[in-house]
Amino acid sequence: MTETDTTFYVRYAETDTMGIVHHATYPVWFEEGRSHYLRVRGADYAQLEAAGYLLAVSELQARYLAPARYGQQVTIRTRLESLRSRSLSMTYEVLEASSGELLATGRTKLICTNREGQVVRILEEWRRVLDPDRFSGE
Amino acid sequence: MTETDTTFYVRYAETDTMGIVHHATYPVWFEEGRSHYLRVRGADYAQLEAAGYLLAVSELQARYLAPARYGQQVTIRTRLESLRSRSLSMTYEVLEASSGELLATGRTKLICTNREGQVVRILEEWRRVLDPDRFSGE
Amino acid sequence: MTETDTTFYVRYAETDTMGIVHHATYPVWFEEGRSHYLRVRGADYAQLEAAGYLLAVSELQARYLAPARYGQQVTIRTRLESLRSRSLSMTYEVLEASSGELLATGRTKLICTNREGQVVRILEEWRRVLDPDRFSGE
Amino acid sequence: MTETDTTFYVRYAETDTMGIVHHATYPVWFEEGRSHYLRVRGADYAQLEAAGYLLAVSELQARYLAPARYGQQVTIRTRLESLRSRSLSMTYEVLEASSGELLATGRTKLICTNREGQVVRILEEWRRVLDPDRFSGE
Numbered sequence: 220m221t222e223t224d225t226t227f228y229v230r231y232a233e234t235d236t237m238g239i240v241h242h243a244t245y246p247v248w249f250e251e252g253r254s255h256y257l258r259v260r261g262a263d264y265a266q267l268e269a270a271g272y273l274l275a276v277s278e279l280q281a282r283y284l285a286p287a288r289y290g291q292q293v294t295i296r297t298r299l300e301s302l303r304s305r306s307l308s309m310t311y312e313v314l315e316a317s318s319g320e321l322l323a324t325g326r327t328k329l330i331c332t333n334r335e336g337q338v339v340r341i342l343e344e345w346r347r348v349l350d351p352d353r354f355s356g357e
Numbered sequence: 358m359t360e361t362d363t364t365f366y367v368r369y370a371e372t373d374t375m376g377i378v379h380h381a382t383y384p385v386w387f388e389e390g391r392s393h394y395l396r397v398r399g400a401d402y403a404q405l406e407a408a409g410y411l412l413a414v415s416e417l418q419a420r421y422l423a424p425a426r427y428g429q430q431v432t433i434r435t436r437l438e439s440l441r442s443r444s445l446s447m448t449y450e451v452l453e454a455s456s457g458e459l460l461a462t463g464r465t466k467l468i469c470t471n472r473e474g475q476v477v478r479i480l481e482e483w484r485r486v487l488d489p490d491r492f493s494g495e
Numbered sequence: 496m497t498e499t500d501t502t503f504y505v506r507y508a509e510t511d512t513m514g515i516v517h518h519a520t521y522p523v524w525f526e527e528g529r530s531h532y533l534r535v536r537g538a539d540y541a542q543l544e545a546a547g548y549l550l551a552v553s554e555l556q557a558r559y560l561a562p563a564r565y566g567q568q569v570t571i572r573t574r575l576e577s578l579r580s581r582s583l584s585m586t587y588e589v590l591e592a593s594s595g596e597l598l599a600t601g602r603t604k605l606i607c608t609n610r611e612g613q614v615v616r617i618l619e620e621w622r623r624v625l626d627p628d629r630f631s632g633e
Numbered sequence: 634m635t636e637t638d639t640t641f642y643v644r645y646a647e648t649d650t651m652g653i654v655h656h657a658t659y660p661v662w663f664e665e666g667r668s669h670y671l672r673v674r675g676a677d678y679a680q681l682e683a684a685g686y687l688l689a690v691s692e693l694q695a696r697y698l699a700p701a702r703y704g705q706q707v708t709i710r711t712r713l714e715s716l717r718s719r720s721l722s723m724t725y726e727v728l729e730a731s732s733g734e735l736l737a738t739g740r741t742k743l744i745c746t747n748r749e750g751q752v753v754r755i756l757e758e759w760r761r762v763l764d765p766d767r768f769s770g771e
Contacts, residue, residue, distance in 0.1 A: 227365065231392065231402070232385045232655050236544065236648040236703055242552040243522035243646055247370045250519070254369065264369070265428030268512065276518040279557040286551075286612070289650055290403030336562070370519055372512040374565055374682065379508050380690040381664070384657035406650065413700075414656040419693040424750070427512055474700070503641065507668065507678070508661045523646045530645065540645070541704030566679030 221299040221350055225255035226316050229289050239286035246279055249311045249325050252297035256309070262348040271334055272342065277306070278328040285315075285322045292316035302350045304340050306330045359437040359488055363393035364454050369427050377424035384417055387449045387463050390435035394447070400486040409472055410480065415444070416466040423453075423460045430454035440488045442478050444468045497575040497626055501531035502592050505565050515562035522555055525587045525601050528573035532585070538624040547610055548618065553582070554604040561591075561598045568592035578626045580616050582606045635713040635764055639669035640730050643703050653700035660693055663725045663739050666711035670723070676762040685748055686756065691720070692742035699729075699736045706730035716764045718754050720744045 235241040257264055267274065287293055294316045300308040311325040331341045341349075373379040395402055405412065425431055434450040449463040469479045479487075511517040533540055543550065563569055572588040587601040607617045617625075649655040671678055681688065701707055710726040725739040745755045755763075 228389075228392065228396075230385060231388055231649060232657055234650040235645060236650075236652045237549055237551070238650045241646050242555060243519055243526070246519035246522065247368060250369055251366075254366065258366075263428055265426070273513055275513070275559070275562075277559050279518060279555070279559075281555040283551070283553050283555075288403070290401055369511060370517050373507060374510040374512075374514045375687055375689070376512045380693060381508055381657055381660035384660065388657070411651055413651070413697070415697050417656060417693070417695040417697075421689070421691050421693075424689075504665075504668065504672075506661060507664055523644060526645055527642075530642065534642075539704055541702070564679070566677055 221352060222296060223252070223256045223259045224294050224296050225252060226292055226294040227251075229287055229291050229293060231289050234289050237286075239288055242281070242283055245281050245283070245313065245323055245325060246276075246327075248293065248295050248313060249279075249281075249297075249309075249327060252295035252311050253309060253327075255295070256297045256299070257348065260348045260351070262345070267345060270342075272339070272345075273332050273334070274307075274329040275332055276327050277330045279325070280327075281323060281325040283323050285320060287313070287315065287322050293322065299350055300326065302341075302346060305338050307341070307349060359490060360434060361390070361394045361397045362432050362434050363390060364430055364432040365389075367425055367427050367429050367431060372427050375424075377426055380419070380421055383419050383421070383451060383461055383463060384414075384465075386431065386433050386451060387417075387419075387435075387447075387465060390433035390449050391447060391465075393433070394435045394437070395486065398486045398489070400483070405483060408480075410477070410483075411470050411472070412445075412467040413470055414465050415468045417463070418465075419461060419463040421461050423458060425451070425453065425460050431460065437488055438464065440479075440484060443476050445479070445487060497628060498572065499528070499532045499535045500570050500572050501528060502568055502570040503527075505563055505567050505569060507565050510565050513562075515564055518557070518559055521557050521559070521589065521599055521601060522552075522603075524569065524571050524589060525555075525557075525573075525585075525603060528571035528587050529585060529603075531571070532573045532575070533624065536624045536627070538621070543621060546618075548615070548621075549608050549610070550583075550605040551608055552603050553606045555601070556603075557599060557601040559599050561596060563589070563591065563598050569598065575626055576602065578617075578622060581614050583617070583625060635766060636710060637666070637670045637673045638708050638710050639666060640706055640708040641665075643701055643705050643707060645703050648703050651700075653702055656695070656697055659695050659697070659727060659737055659739060660690075660741075662707065662709050662727060663693075663695075663711075663723075663741060666709035666725050667723060667741075669709070670711045670713070671762065674762045674765070676759070681759060684756075686753070686759075687746050687748070688721075688743040689746055690741050691744045693739070694741075695737060695739040697737050699734060701727065701729065701736050707736065713764055714740065716755075716760060719752050721755070721763060 296312040313323040451461040576584040714722040
């Protein structure tokens, strides 16, 4: 299973004068999707940071198909797209929770660094957490 | 019951360089507590807005007792403190969900206005929603 | 001139636990670059909205090359990339202001809609504002 | 001079469905006022943190008198209200820049801590920076 769903209400503060959710909110939702993806696997990004490793976003893409509004619940569907030795890519779908309408899609590339900002290999234990199915030792 | 609890994870984007949740995040959490308070009663602030009424924050207070961090779940405990003809006050407690430690307290005063920004009376149906116990027709 | 620069200080609230500016801040900076681009031309996006038109972000891309930190000033360099009848694309560079180091690049596609969310043609007066050099009546 | 002004444009992302600046934006503006207050004195909060000291917000108050909107410039007027051995209080006024209309007022109490979160004395060199006029060695 390299896909997880998390569902929550739109926050009023996330909307703008257009009466819809501001587009800069979606990267925050993607990140919440990533956090959930790890938690479901019994992992925790806070642990990774405590161990001296960071997953930094190096690329972000988003497409906005239909607006989200206050009062709605949204589901963030998060998938691992690829896992390399020093980076990974994840994709996201934002769905209106009751209708299932696709509101937005996204992709982020993350690179693993140490606290000094140097790119490093992703630890094997984290590779197993991120991708238990396809992980093969590489 | 004029008190409700809602619990969610701290978002990474809500933290700052100190490694703790930024203090401007708490008013957003208080607002999420208010939204939940209304939803539990079968109401929805989006409906109130659709009917032409706004509840605008006119005063905000917060006390920060202990930091919240990424990786924690927080519970927002929201209470109706007072309900007047044109305004209401709500209080908030932010608790670390697993330990129950009190992280912050808050209070907001909200005034009811129409779309033109004029202060108006809170509709009776909304008074019943906000405070079913103590509501007495006034 | 279809390129403008605006410079401001990183805000503390824009940073995260990594000690760097959170990646979801950059779309907000891009938007501030767009606002500045219009102001420099004597236009104002608030006027466009008052006239019943919205420019909604339909696509967003960002690449993060080096972190920004609190204490730094950043320059947002905004360019009009293309102007079509119903949409436009703008690109962005985020530079550390004192060194000129390139921290991030971005691109957004915006579509013009009315208040009902229908895609409409961009008004000619706005086309002249957006692209005085290359505008040719189309 | 224990008062400084800084002026900037409202950002579109700071507004909400009401068409006005969301109330949780103001603490961020207050903080930007504090940052400016220090910069004007040749100091930099980033330096204080690099030296191992933090100024953490322990109390926040805000009153909202009139809404701010996208398209407006706001001035944040920041004053040092009191300076004690381990804490300080600052007050804020948010003014619409062109008319001078008072939109909001605020106050924050900040306490000085080390990286472990223990409350410590504010360094003398920082006391001089914060309050050059009234500083008397205490």
